[in-house]
Amino acid sequence: MPLQTADILIVGGGVVGSATAYFLTTQPGFHGRVLVIEKDPTYGEAATARSAGGIRQQYSTAENIRMSLFGAEFVRHAAEHLSLPGERAQLPFVEQGYLFLATPEGLPVLQQNHALQTGLGADIALLNNAGLRRQFPWLNTDGLAGGAFGRRNEGWTDPYSLLQAFRRKAVAQGAVYLQDEVVGLRRDGDRIAEVTLAKGGTVAVGALVNSAGINAARVAGWAGFELPVRPRKRFVYVFDCRDSGEIQKGPLLIDPNGVYFRPEGASFICGVSPPEDRDPDCTDLEVEYGPFEKTIWPTLAERVPAFEAIKLVRAWAGHYDYNTLDQNLIIGRGPSLANFYMANGLSGHGLQQSPAIGRALTELILEGGYKSIDLTRFGYERVAKNEPLAELNVV
Template sequence: MTTQGVSATPAHQVYDVVIVGGAIMGSSAAWFLTEAGFQGRILVVEKDPSYAQCSTAHTNSCMRQQFSNALNVQISQFAADFVKNLRARIGDDRVPELTIQNYGYLYLADNEGFAETLRANQKVQLAAGAETRLLSAEDIRAEYPFMQVDDILLGSINTKDEGYWDGGTVFDWWRRSARARGVEYISNEVVAMTRKGARVESVTLASGEVVACGTVVNASGPRAARTAKMAGVELPVEPRKRYTWIFTAETPLPRDLPLTIDPSGVHMRQDGPTTYMVGSRGEPDPAVEPDDFVMDHSLWEEHVWPIVATRIPQFEAIRLVTEWAGHYAYNTLDQNAVLGPHPEVENFIFLNGFSGHGLQQSAAMGRGVAELITHGAYQTLDLTPFSYARIAAGQPMIEQAVI
């Protein structure tokens, strides 16, 4: 049986690596395993081969260097380099040449505490090679005269490798290239795992097959905690809705709109030549079921649009084009990734909890997982700070720049 051109039945009963989830994280790990020269059998199990309901399909596909943690900056820098050299990286002349639309992120601080955070963050970013500039309210008015900033004390913007990029194309080519290199994808679902002591010995599929495995990679996005529970471990990652609206303005802005983070948390950016995108969390922001994509229509009218129109008065007269709800795989401890093996289940590898940073971190994180599996240790960026050890200890990895 096949679904979307992908078989539902594994070709073998034993695999060296089973990756649970085939969207951008799972496909990144699979492709980087082949790039690292891993010689074993790799199986990617994806419950929805159309990818219509995955977080990858609902992303706003942005990239930034403006983090407070230097390692997060380096992770995005690798992503930027990878995207801009995608054809050479994949090694296929059919791969399109990609760029990053560098309109940047514009953080707005309306209080001295956050302004001081932006100043401290800039020092970290400059030291890592970013080109972040601090802007006074007068600077912002000069560069973006359509923006109302009477309440703003300071802004922060970087237009080097920061803005929109085509995450869908990168994902597509990771998947295509991984399959061409021998990675097996199936349309199925992991519903149980058999664990013996410190190892997961096998996974059970929804269709009934039991597949023995050397290593399991949890790349199941908002379902990550459910997958972890199958291995008998806890993971503080839950699905939280993130809402997106696309609109046109009766009077378009005279220049591209950077991804502007209002102090309320609502963010807006240029989407196309004549369209704009707005994103927001819910108010309140509870955990939801991973298959819950229902829009909260009152959120736009009662909360989001008033904020947008106050910040940019030209957006008082707009027309909505489309809207959707997606999910963050939200790490409730510190909104940073969880990466690497569980300390008590040595062959269960986390690739989870990206909390909205997933697409821009997928290249470095997939490479890191591949290095762990192939070499037993990180070979490039040391991603140890993302390990499960901090989860077990209840010690957050601090990142001030979370949207």
């Protein structure tokens, strides 16, 4: 016999799982028990706490743009949504924009993306080479044809604060967090009947949400299907620059070769995603400095002359739950399953899209379909058919 029951059990209490718990418990007509299973309540090694906290609308996929527009507004008004009696939720939103740079070869894609983004309401300015020099005089524009700069709703926030605010509000609204780990599922026909916990015992479930991050494929496997989500490691490097001046007020900049940097307090952070053929599955958090020395530093020094003299201060590693099919979210019901839901494979977009994902899953579970943003194209069907829905702007 199960030790306990849950109307909705959420596997993984990171920012996506906690956002889902928040939105579920916000619904006035829903009074079921929401149970979140999270093995590490400190989130010391979780992807959320180790992310760069970026928020942007500069995507090539309409759904990503819409989700991030909602995410930006949610963070901007977090105090209205996530405050508790006597405790005001305060989330920083450093709205200094994103700046995607393009070579002449890459300019048509940038222009195409810009048309889609602005058509959906994103405030993105398309700048030519001269416009880049005027707005960012510290930038070396050699070899560039232009750039796209987010003037509103783009920047960064504190990932850990957003996660904790979601969690505290969800708990205040009735969600229960259990420090444990799901180690198995029992399927009964087209339903998940119960989950098995590492510390012993089982939980009978009415519905299950897979928000297990880099462990999502394992949970899906227990349910009987394959999920193309793998753990991939990313590094964030922190550096100082003595003569940074106006660069401190600058955006998160993405060079055409994928190297990015942005201000972080009095310092800067930076990173780059590795080539696909040099991006193995990895679950450790050991930092490697080769990418900084071989790729990042030379790029920084060329693109921003002031960065010719910088000092590496520290670095950390975190993980992407990387969708190897197309680097886009997989959301919705599991194949041939009536009560298995998922939000996986976010490939680095999870933090900024967590408010929209939590809302979307709540609509799907409680109302039977998407009401706010139609995420049908992000369903599992494209995985089953091996039909990628490519996102071109992966950082």
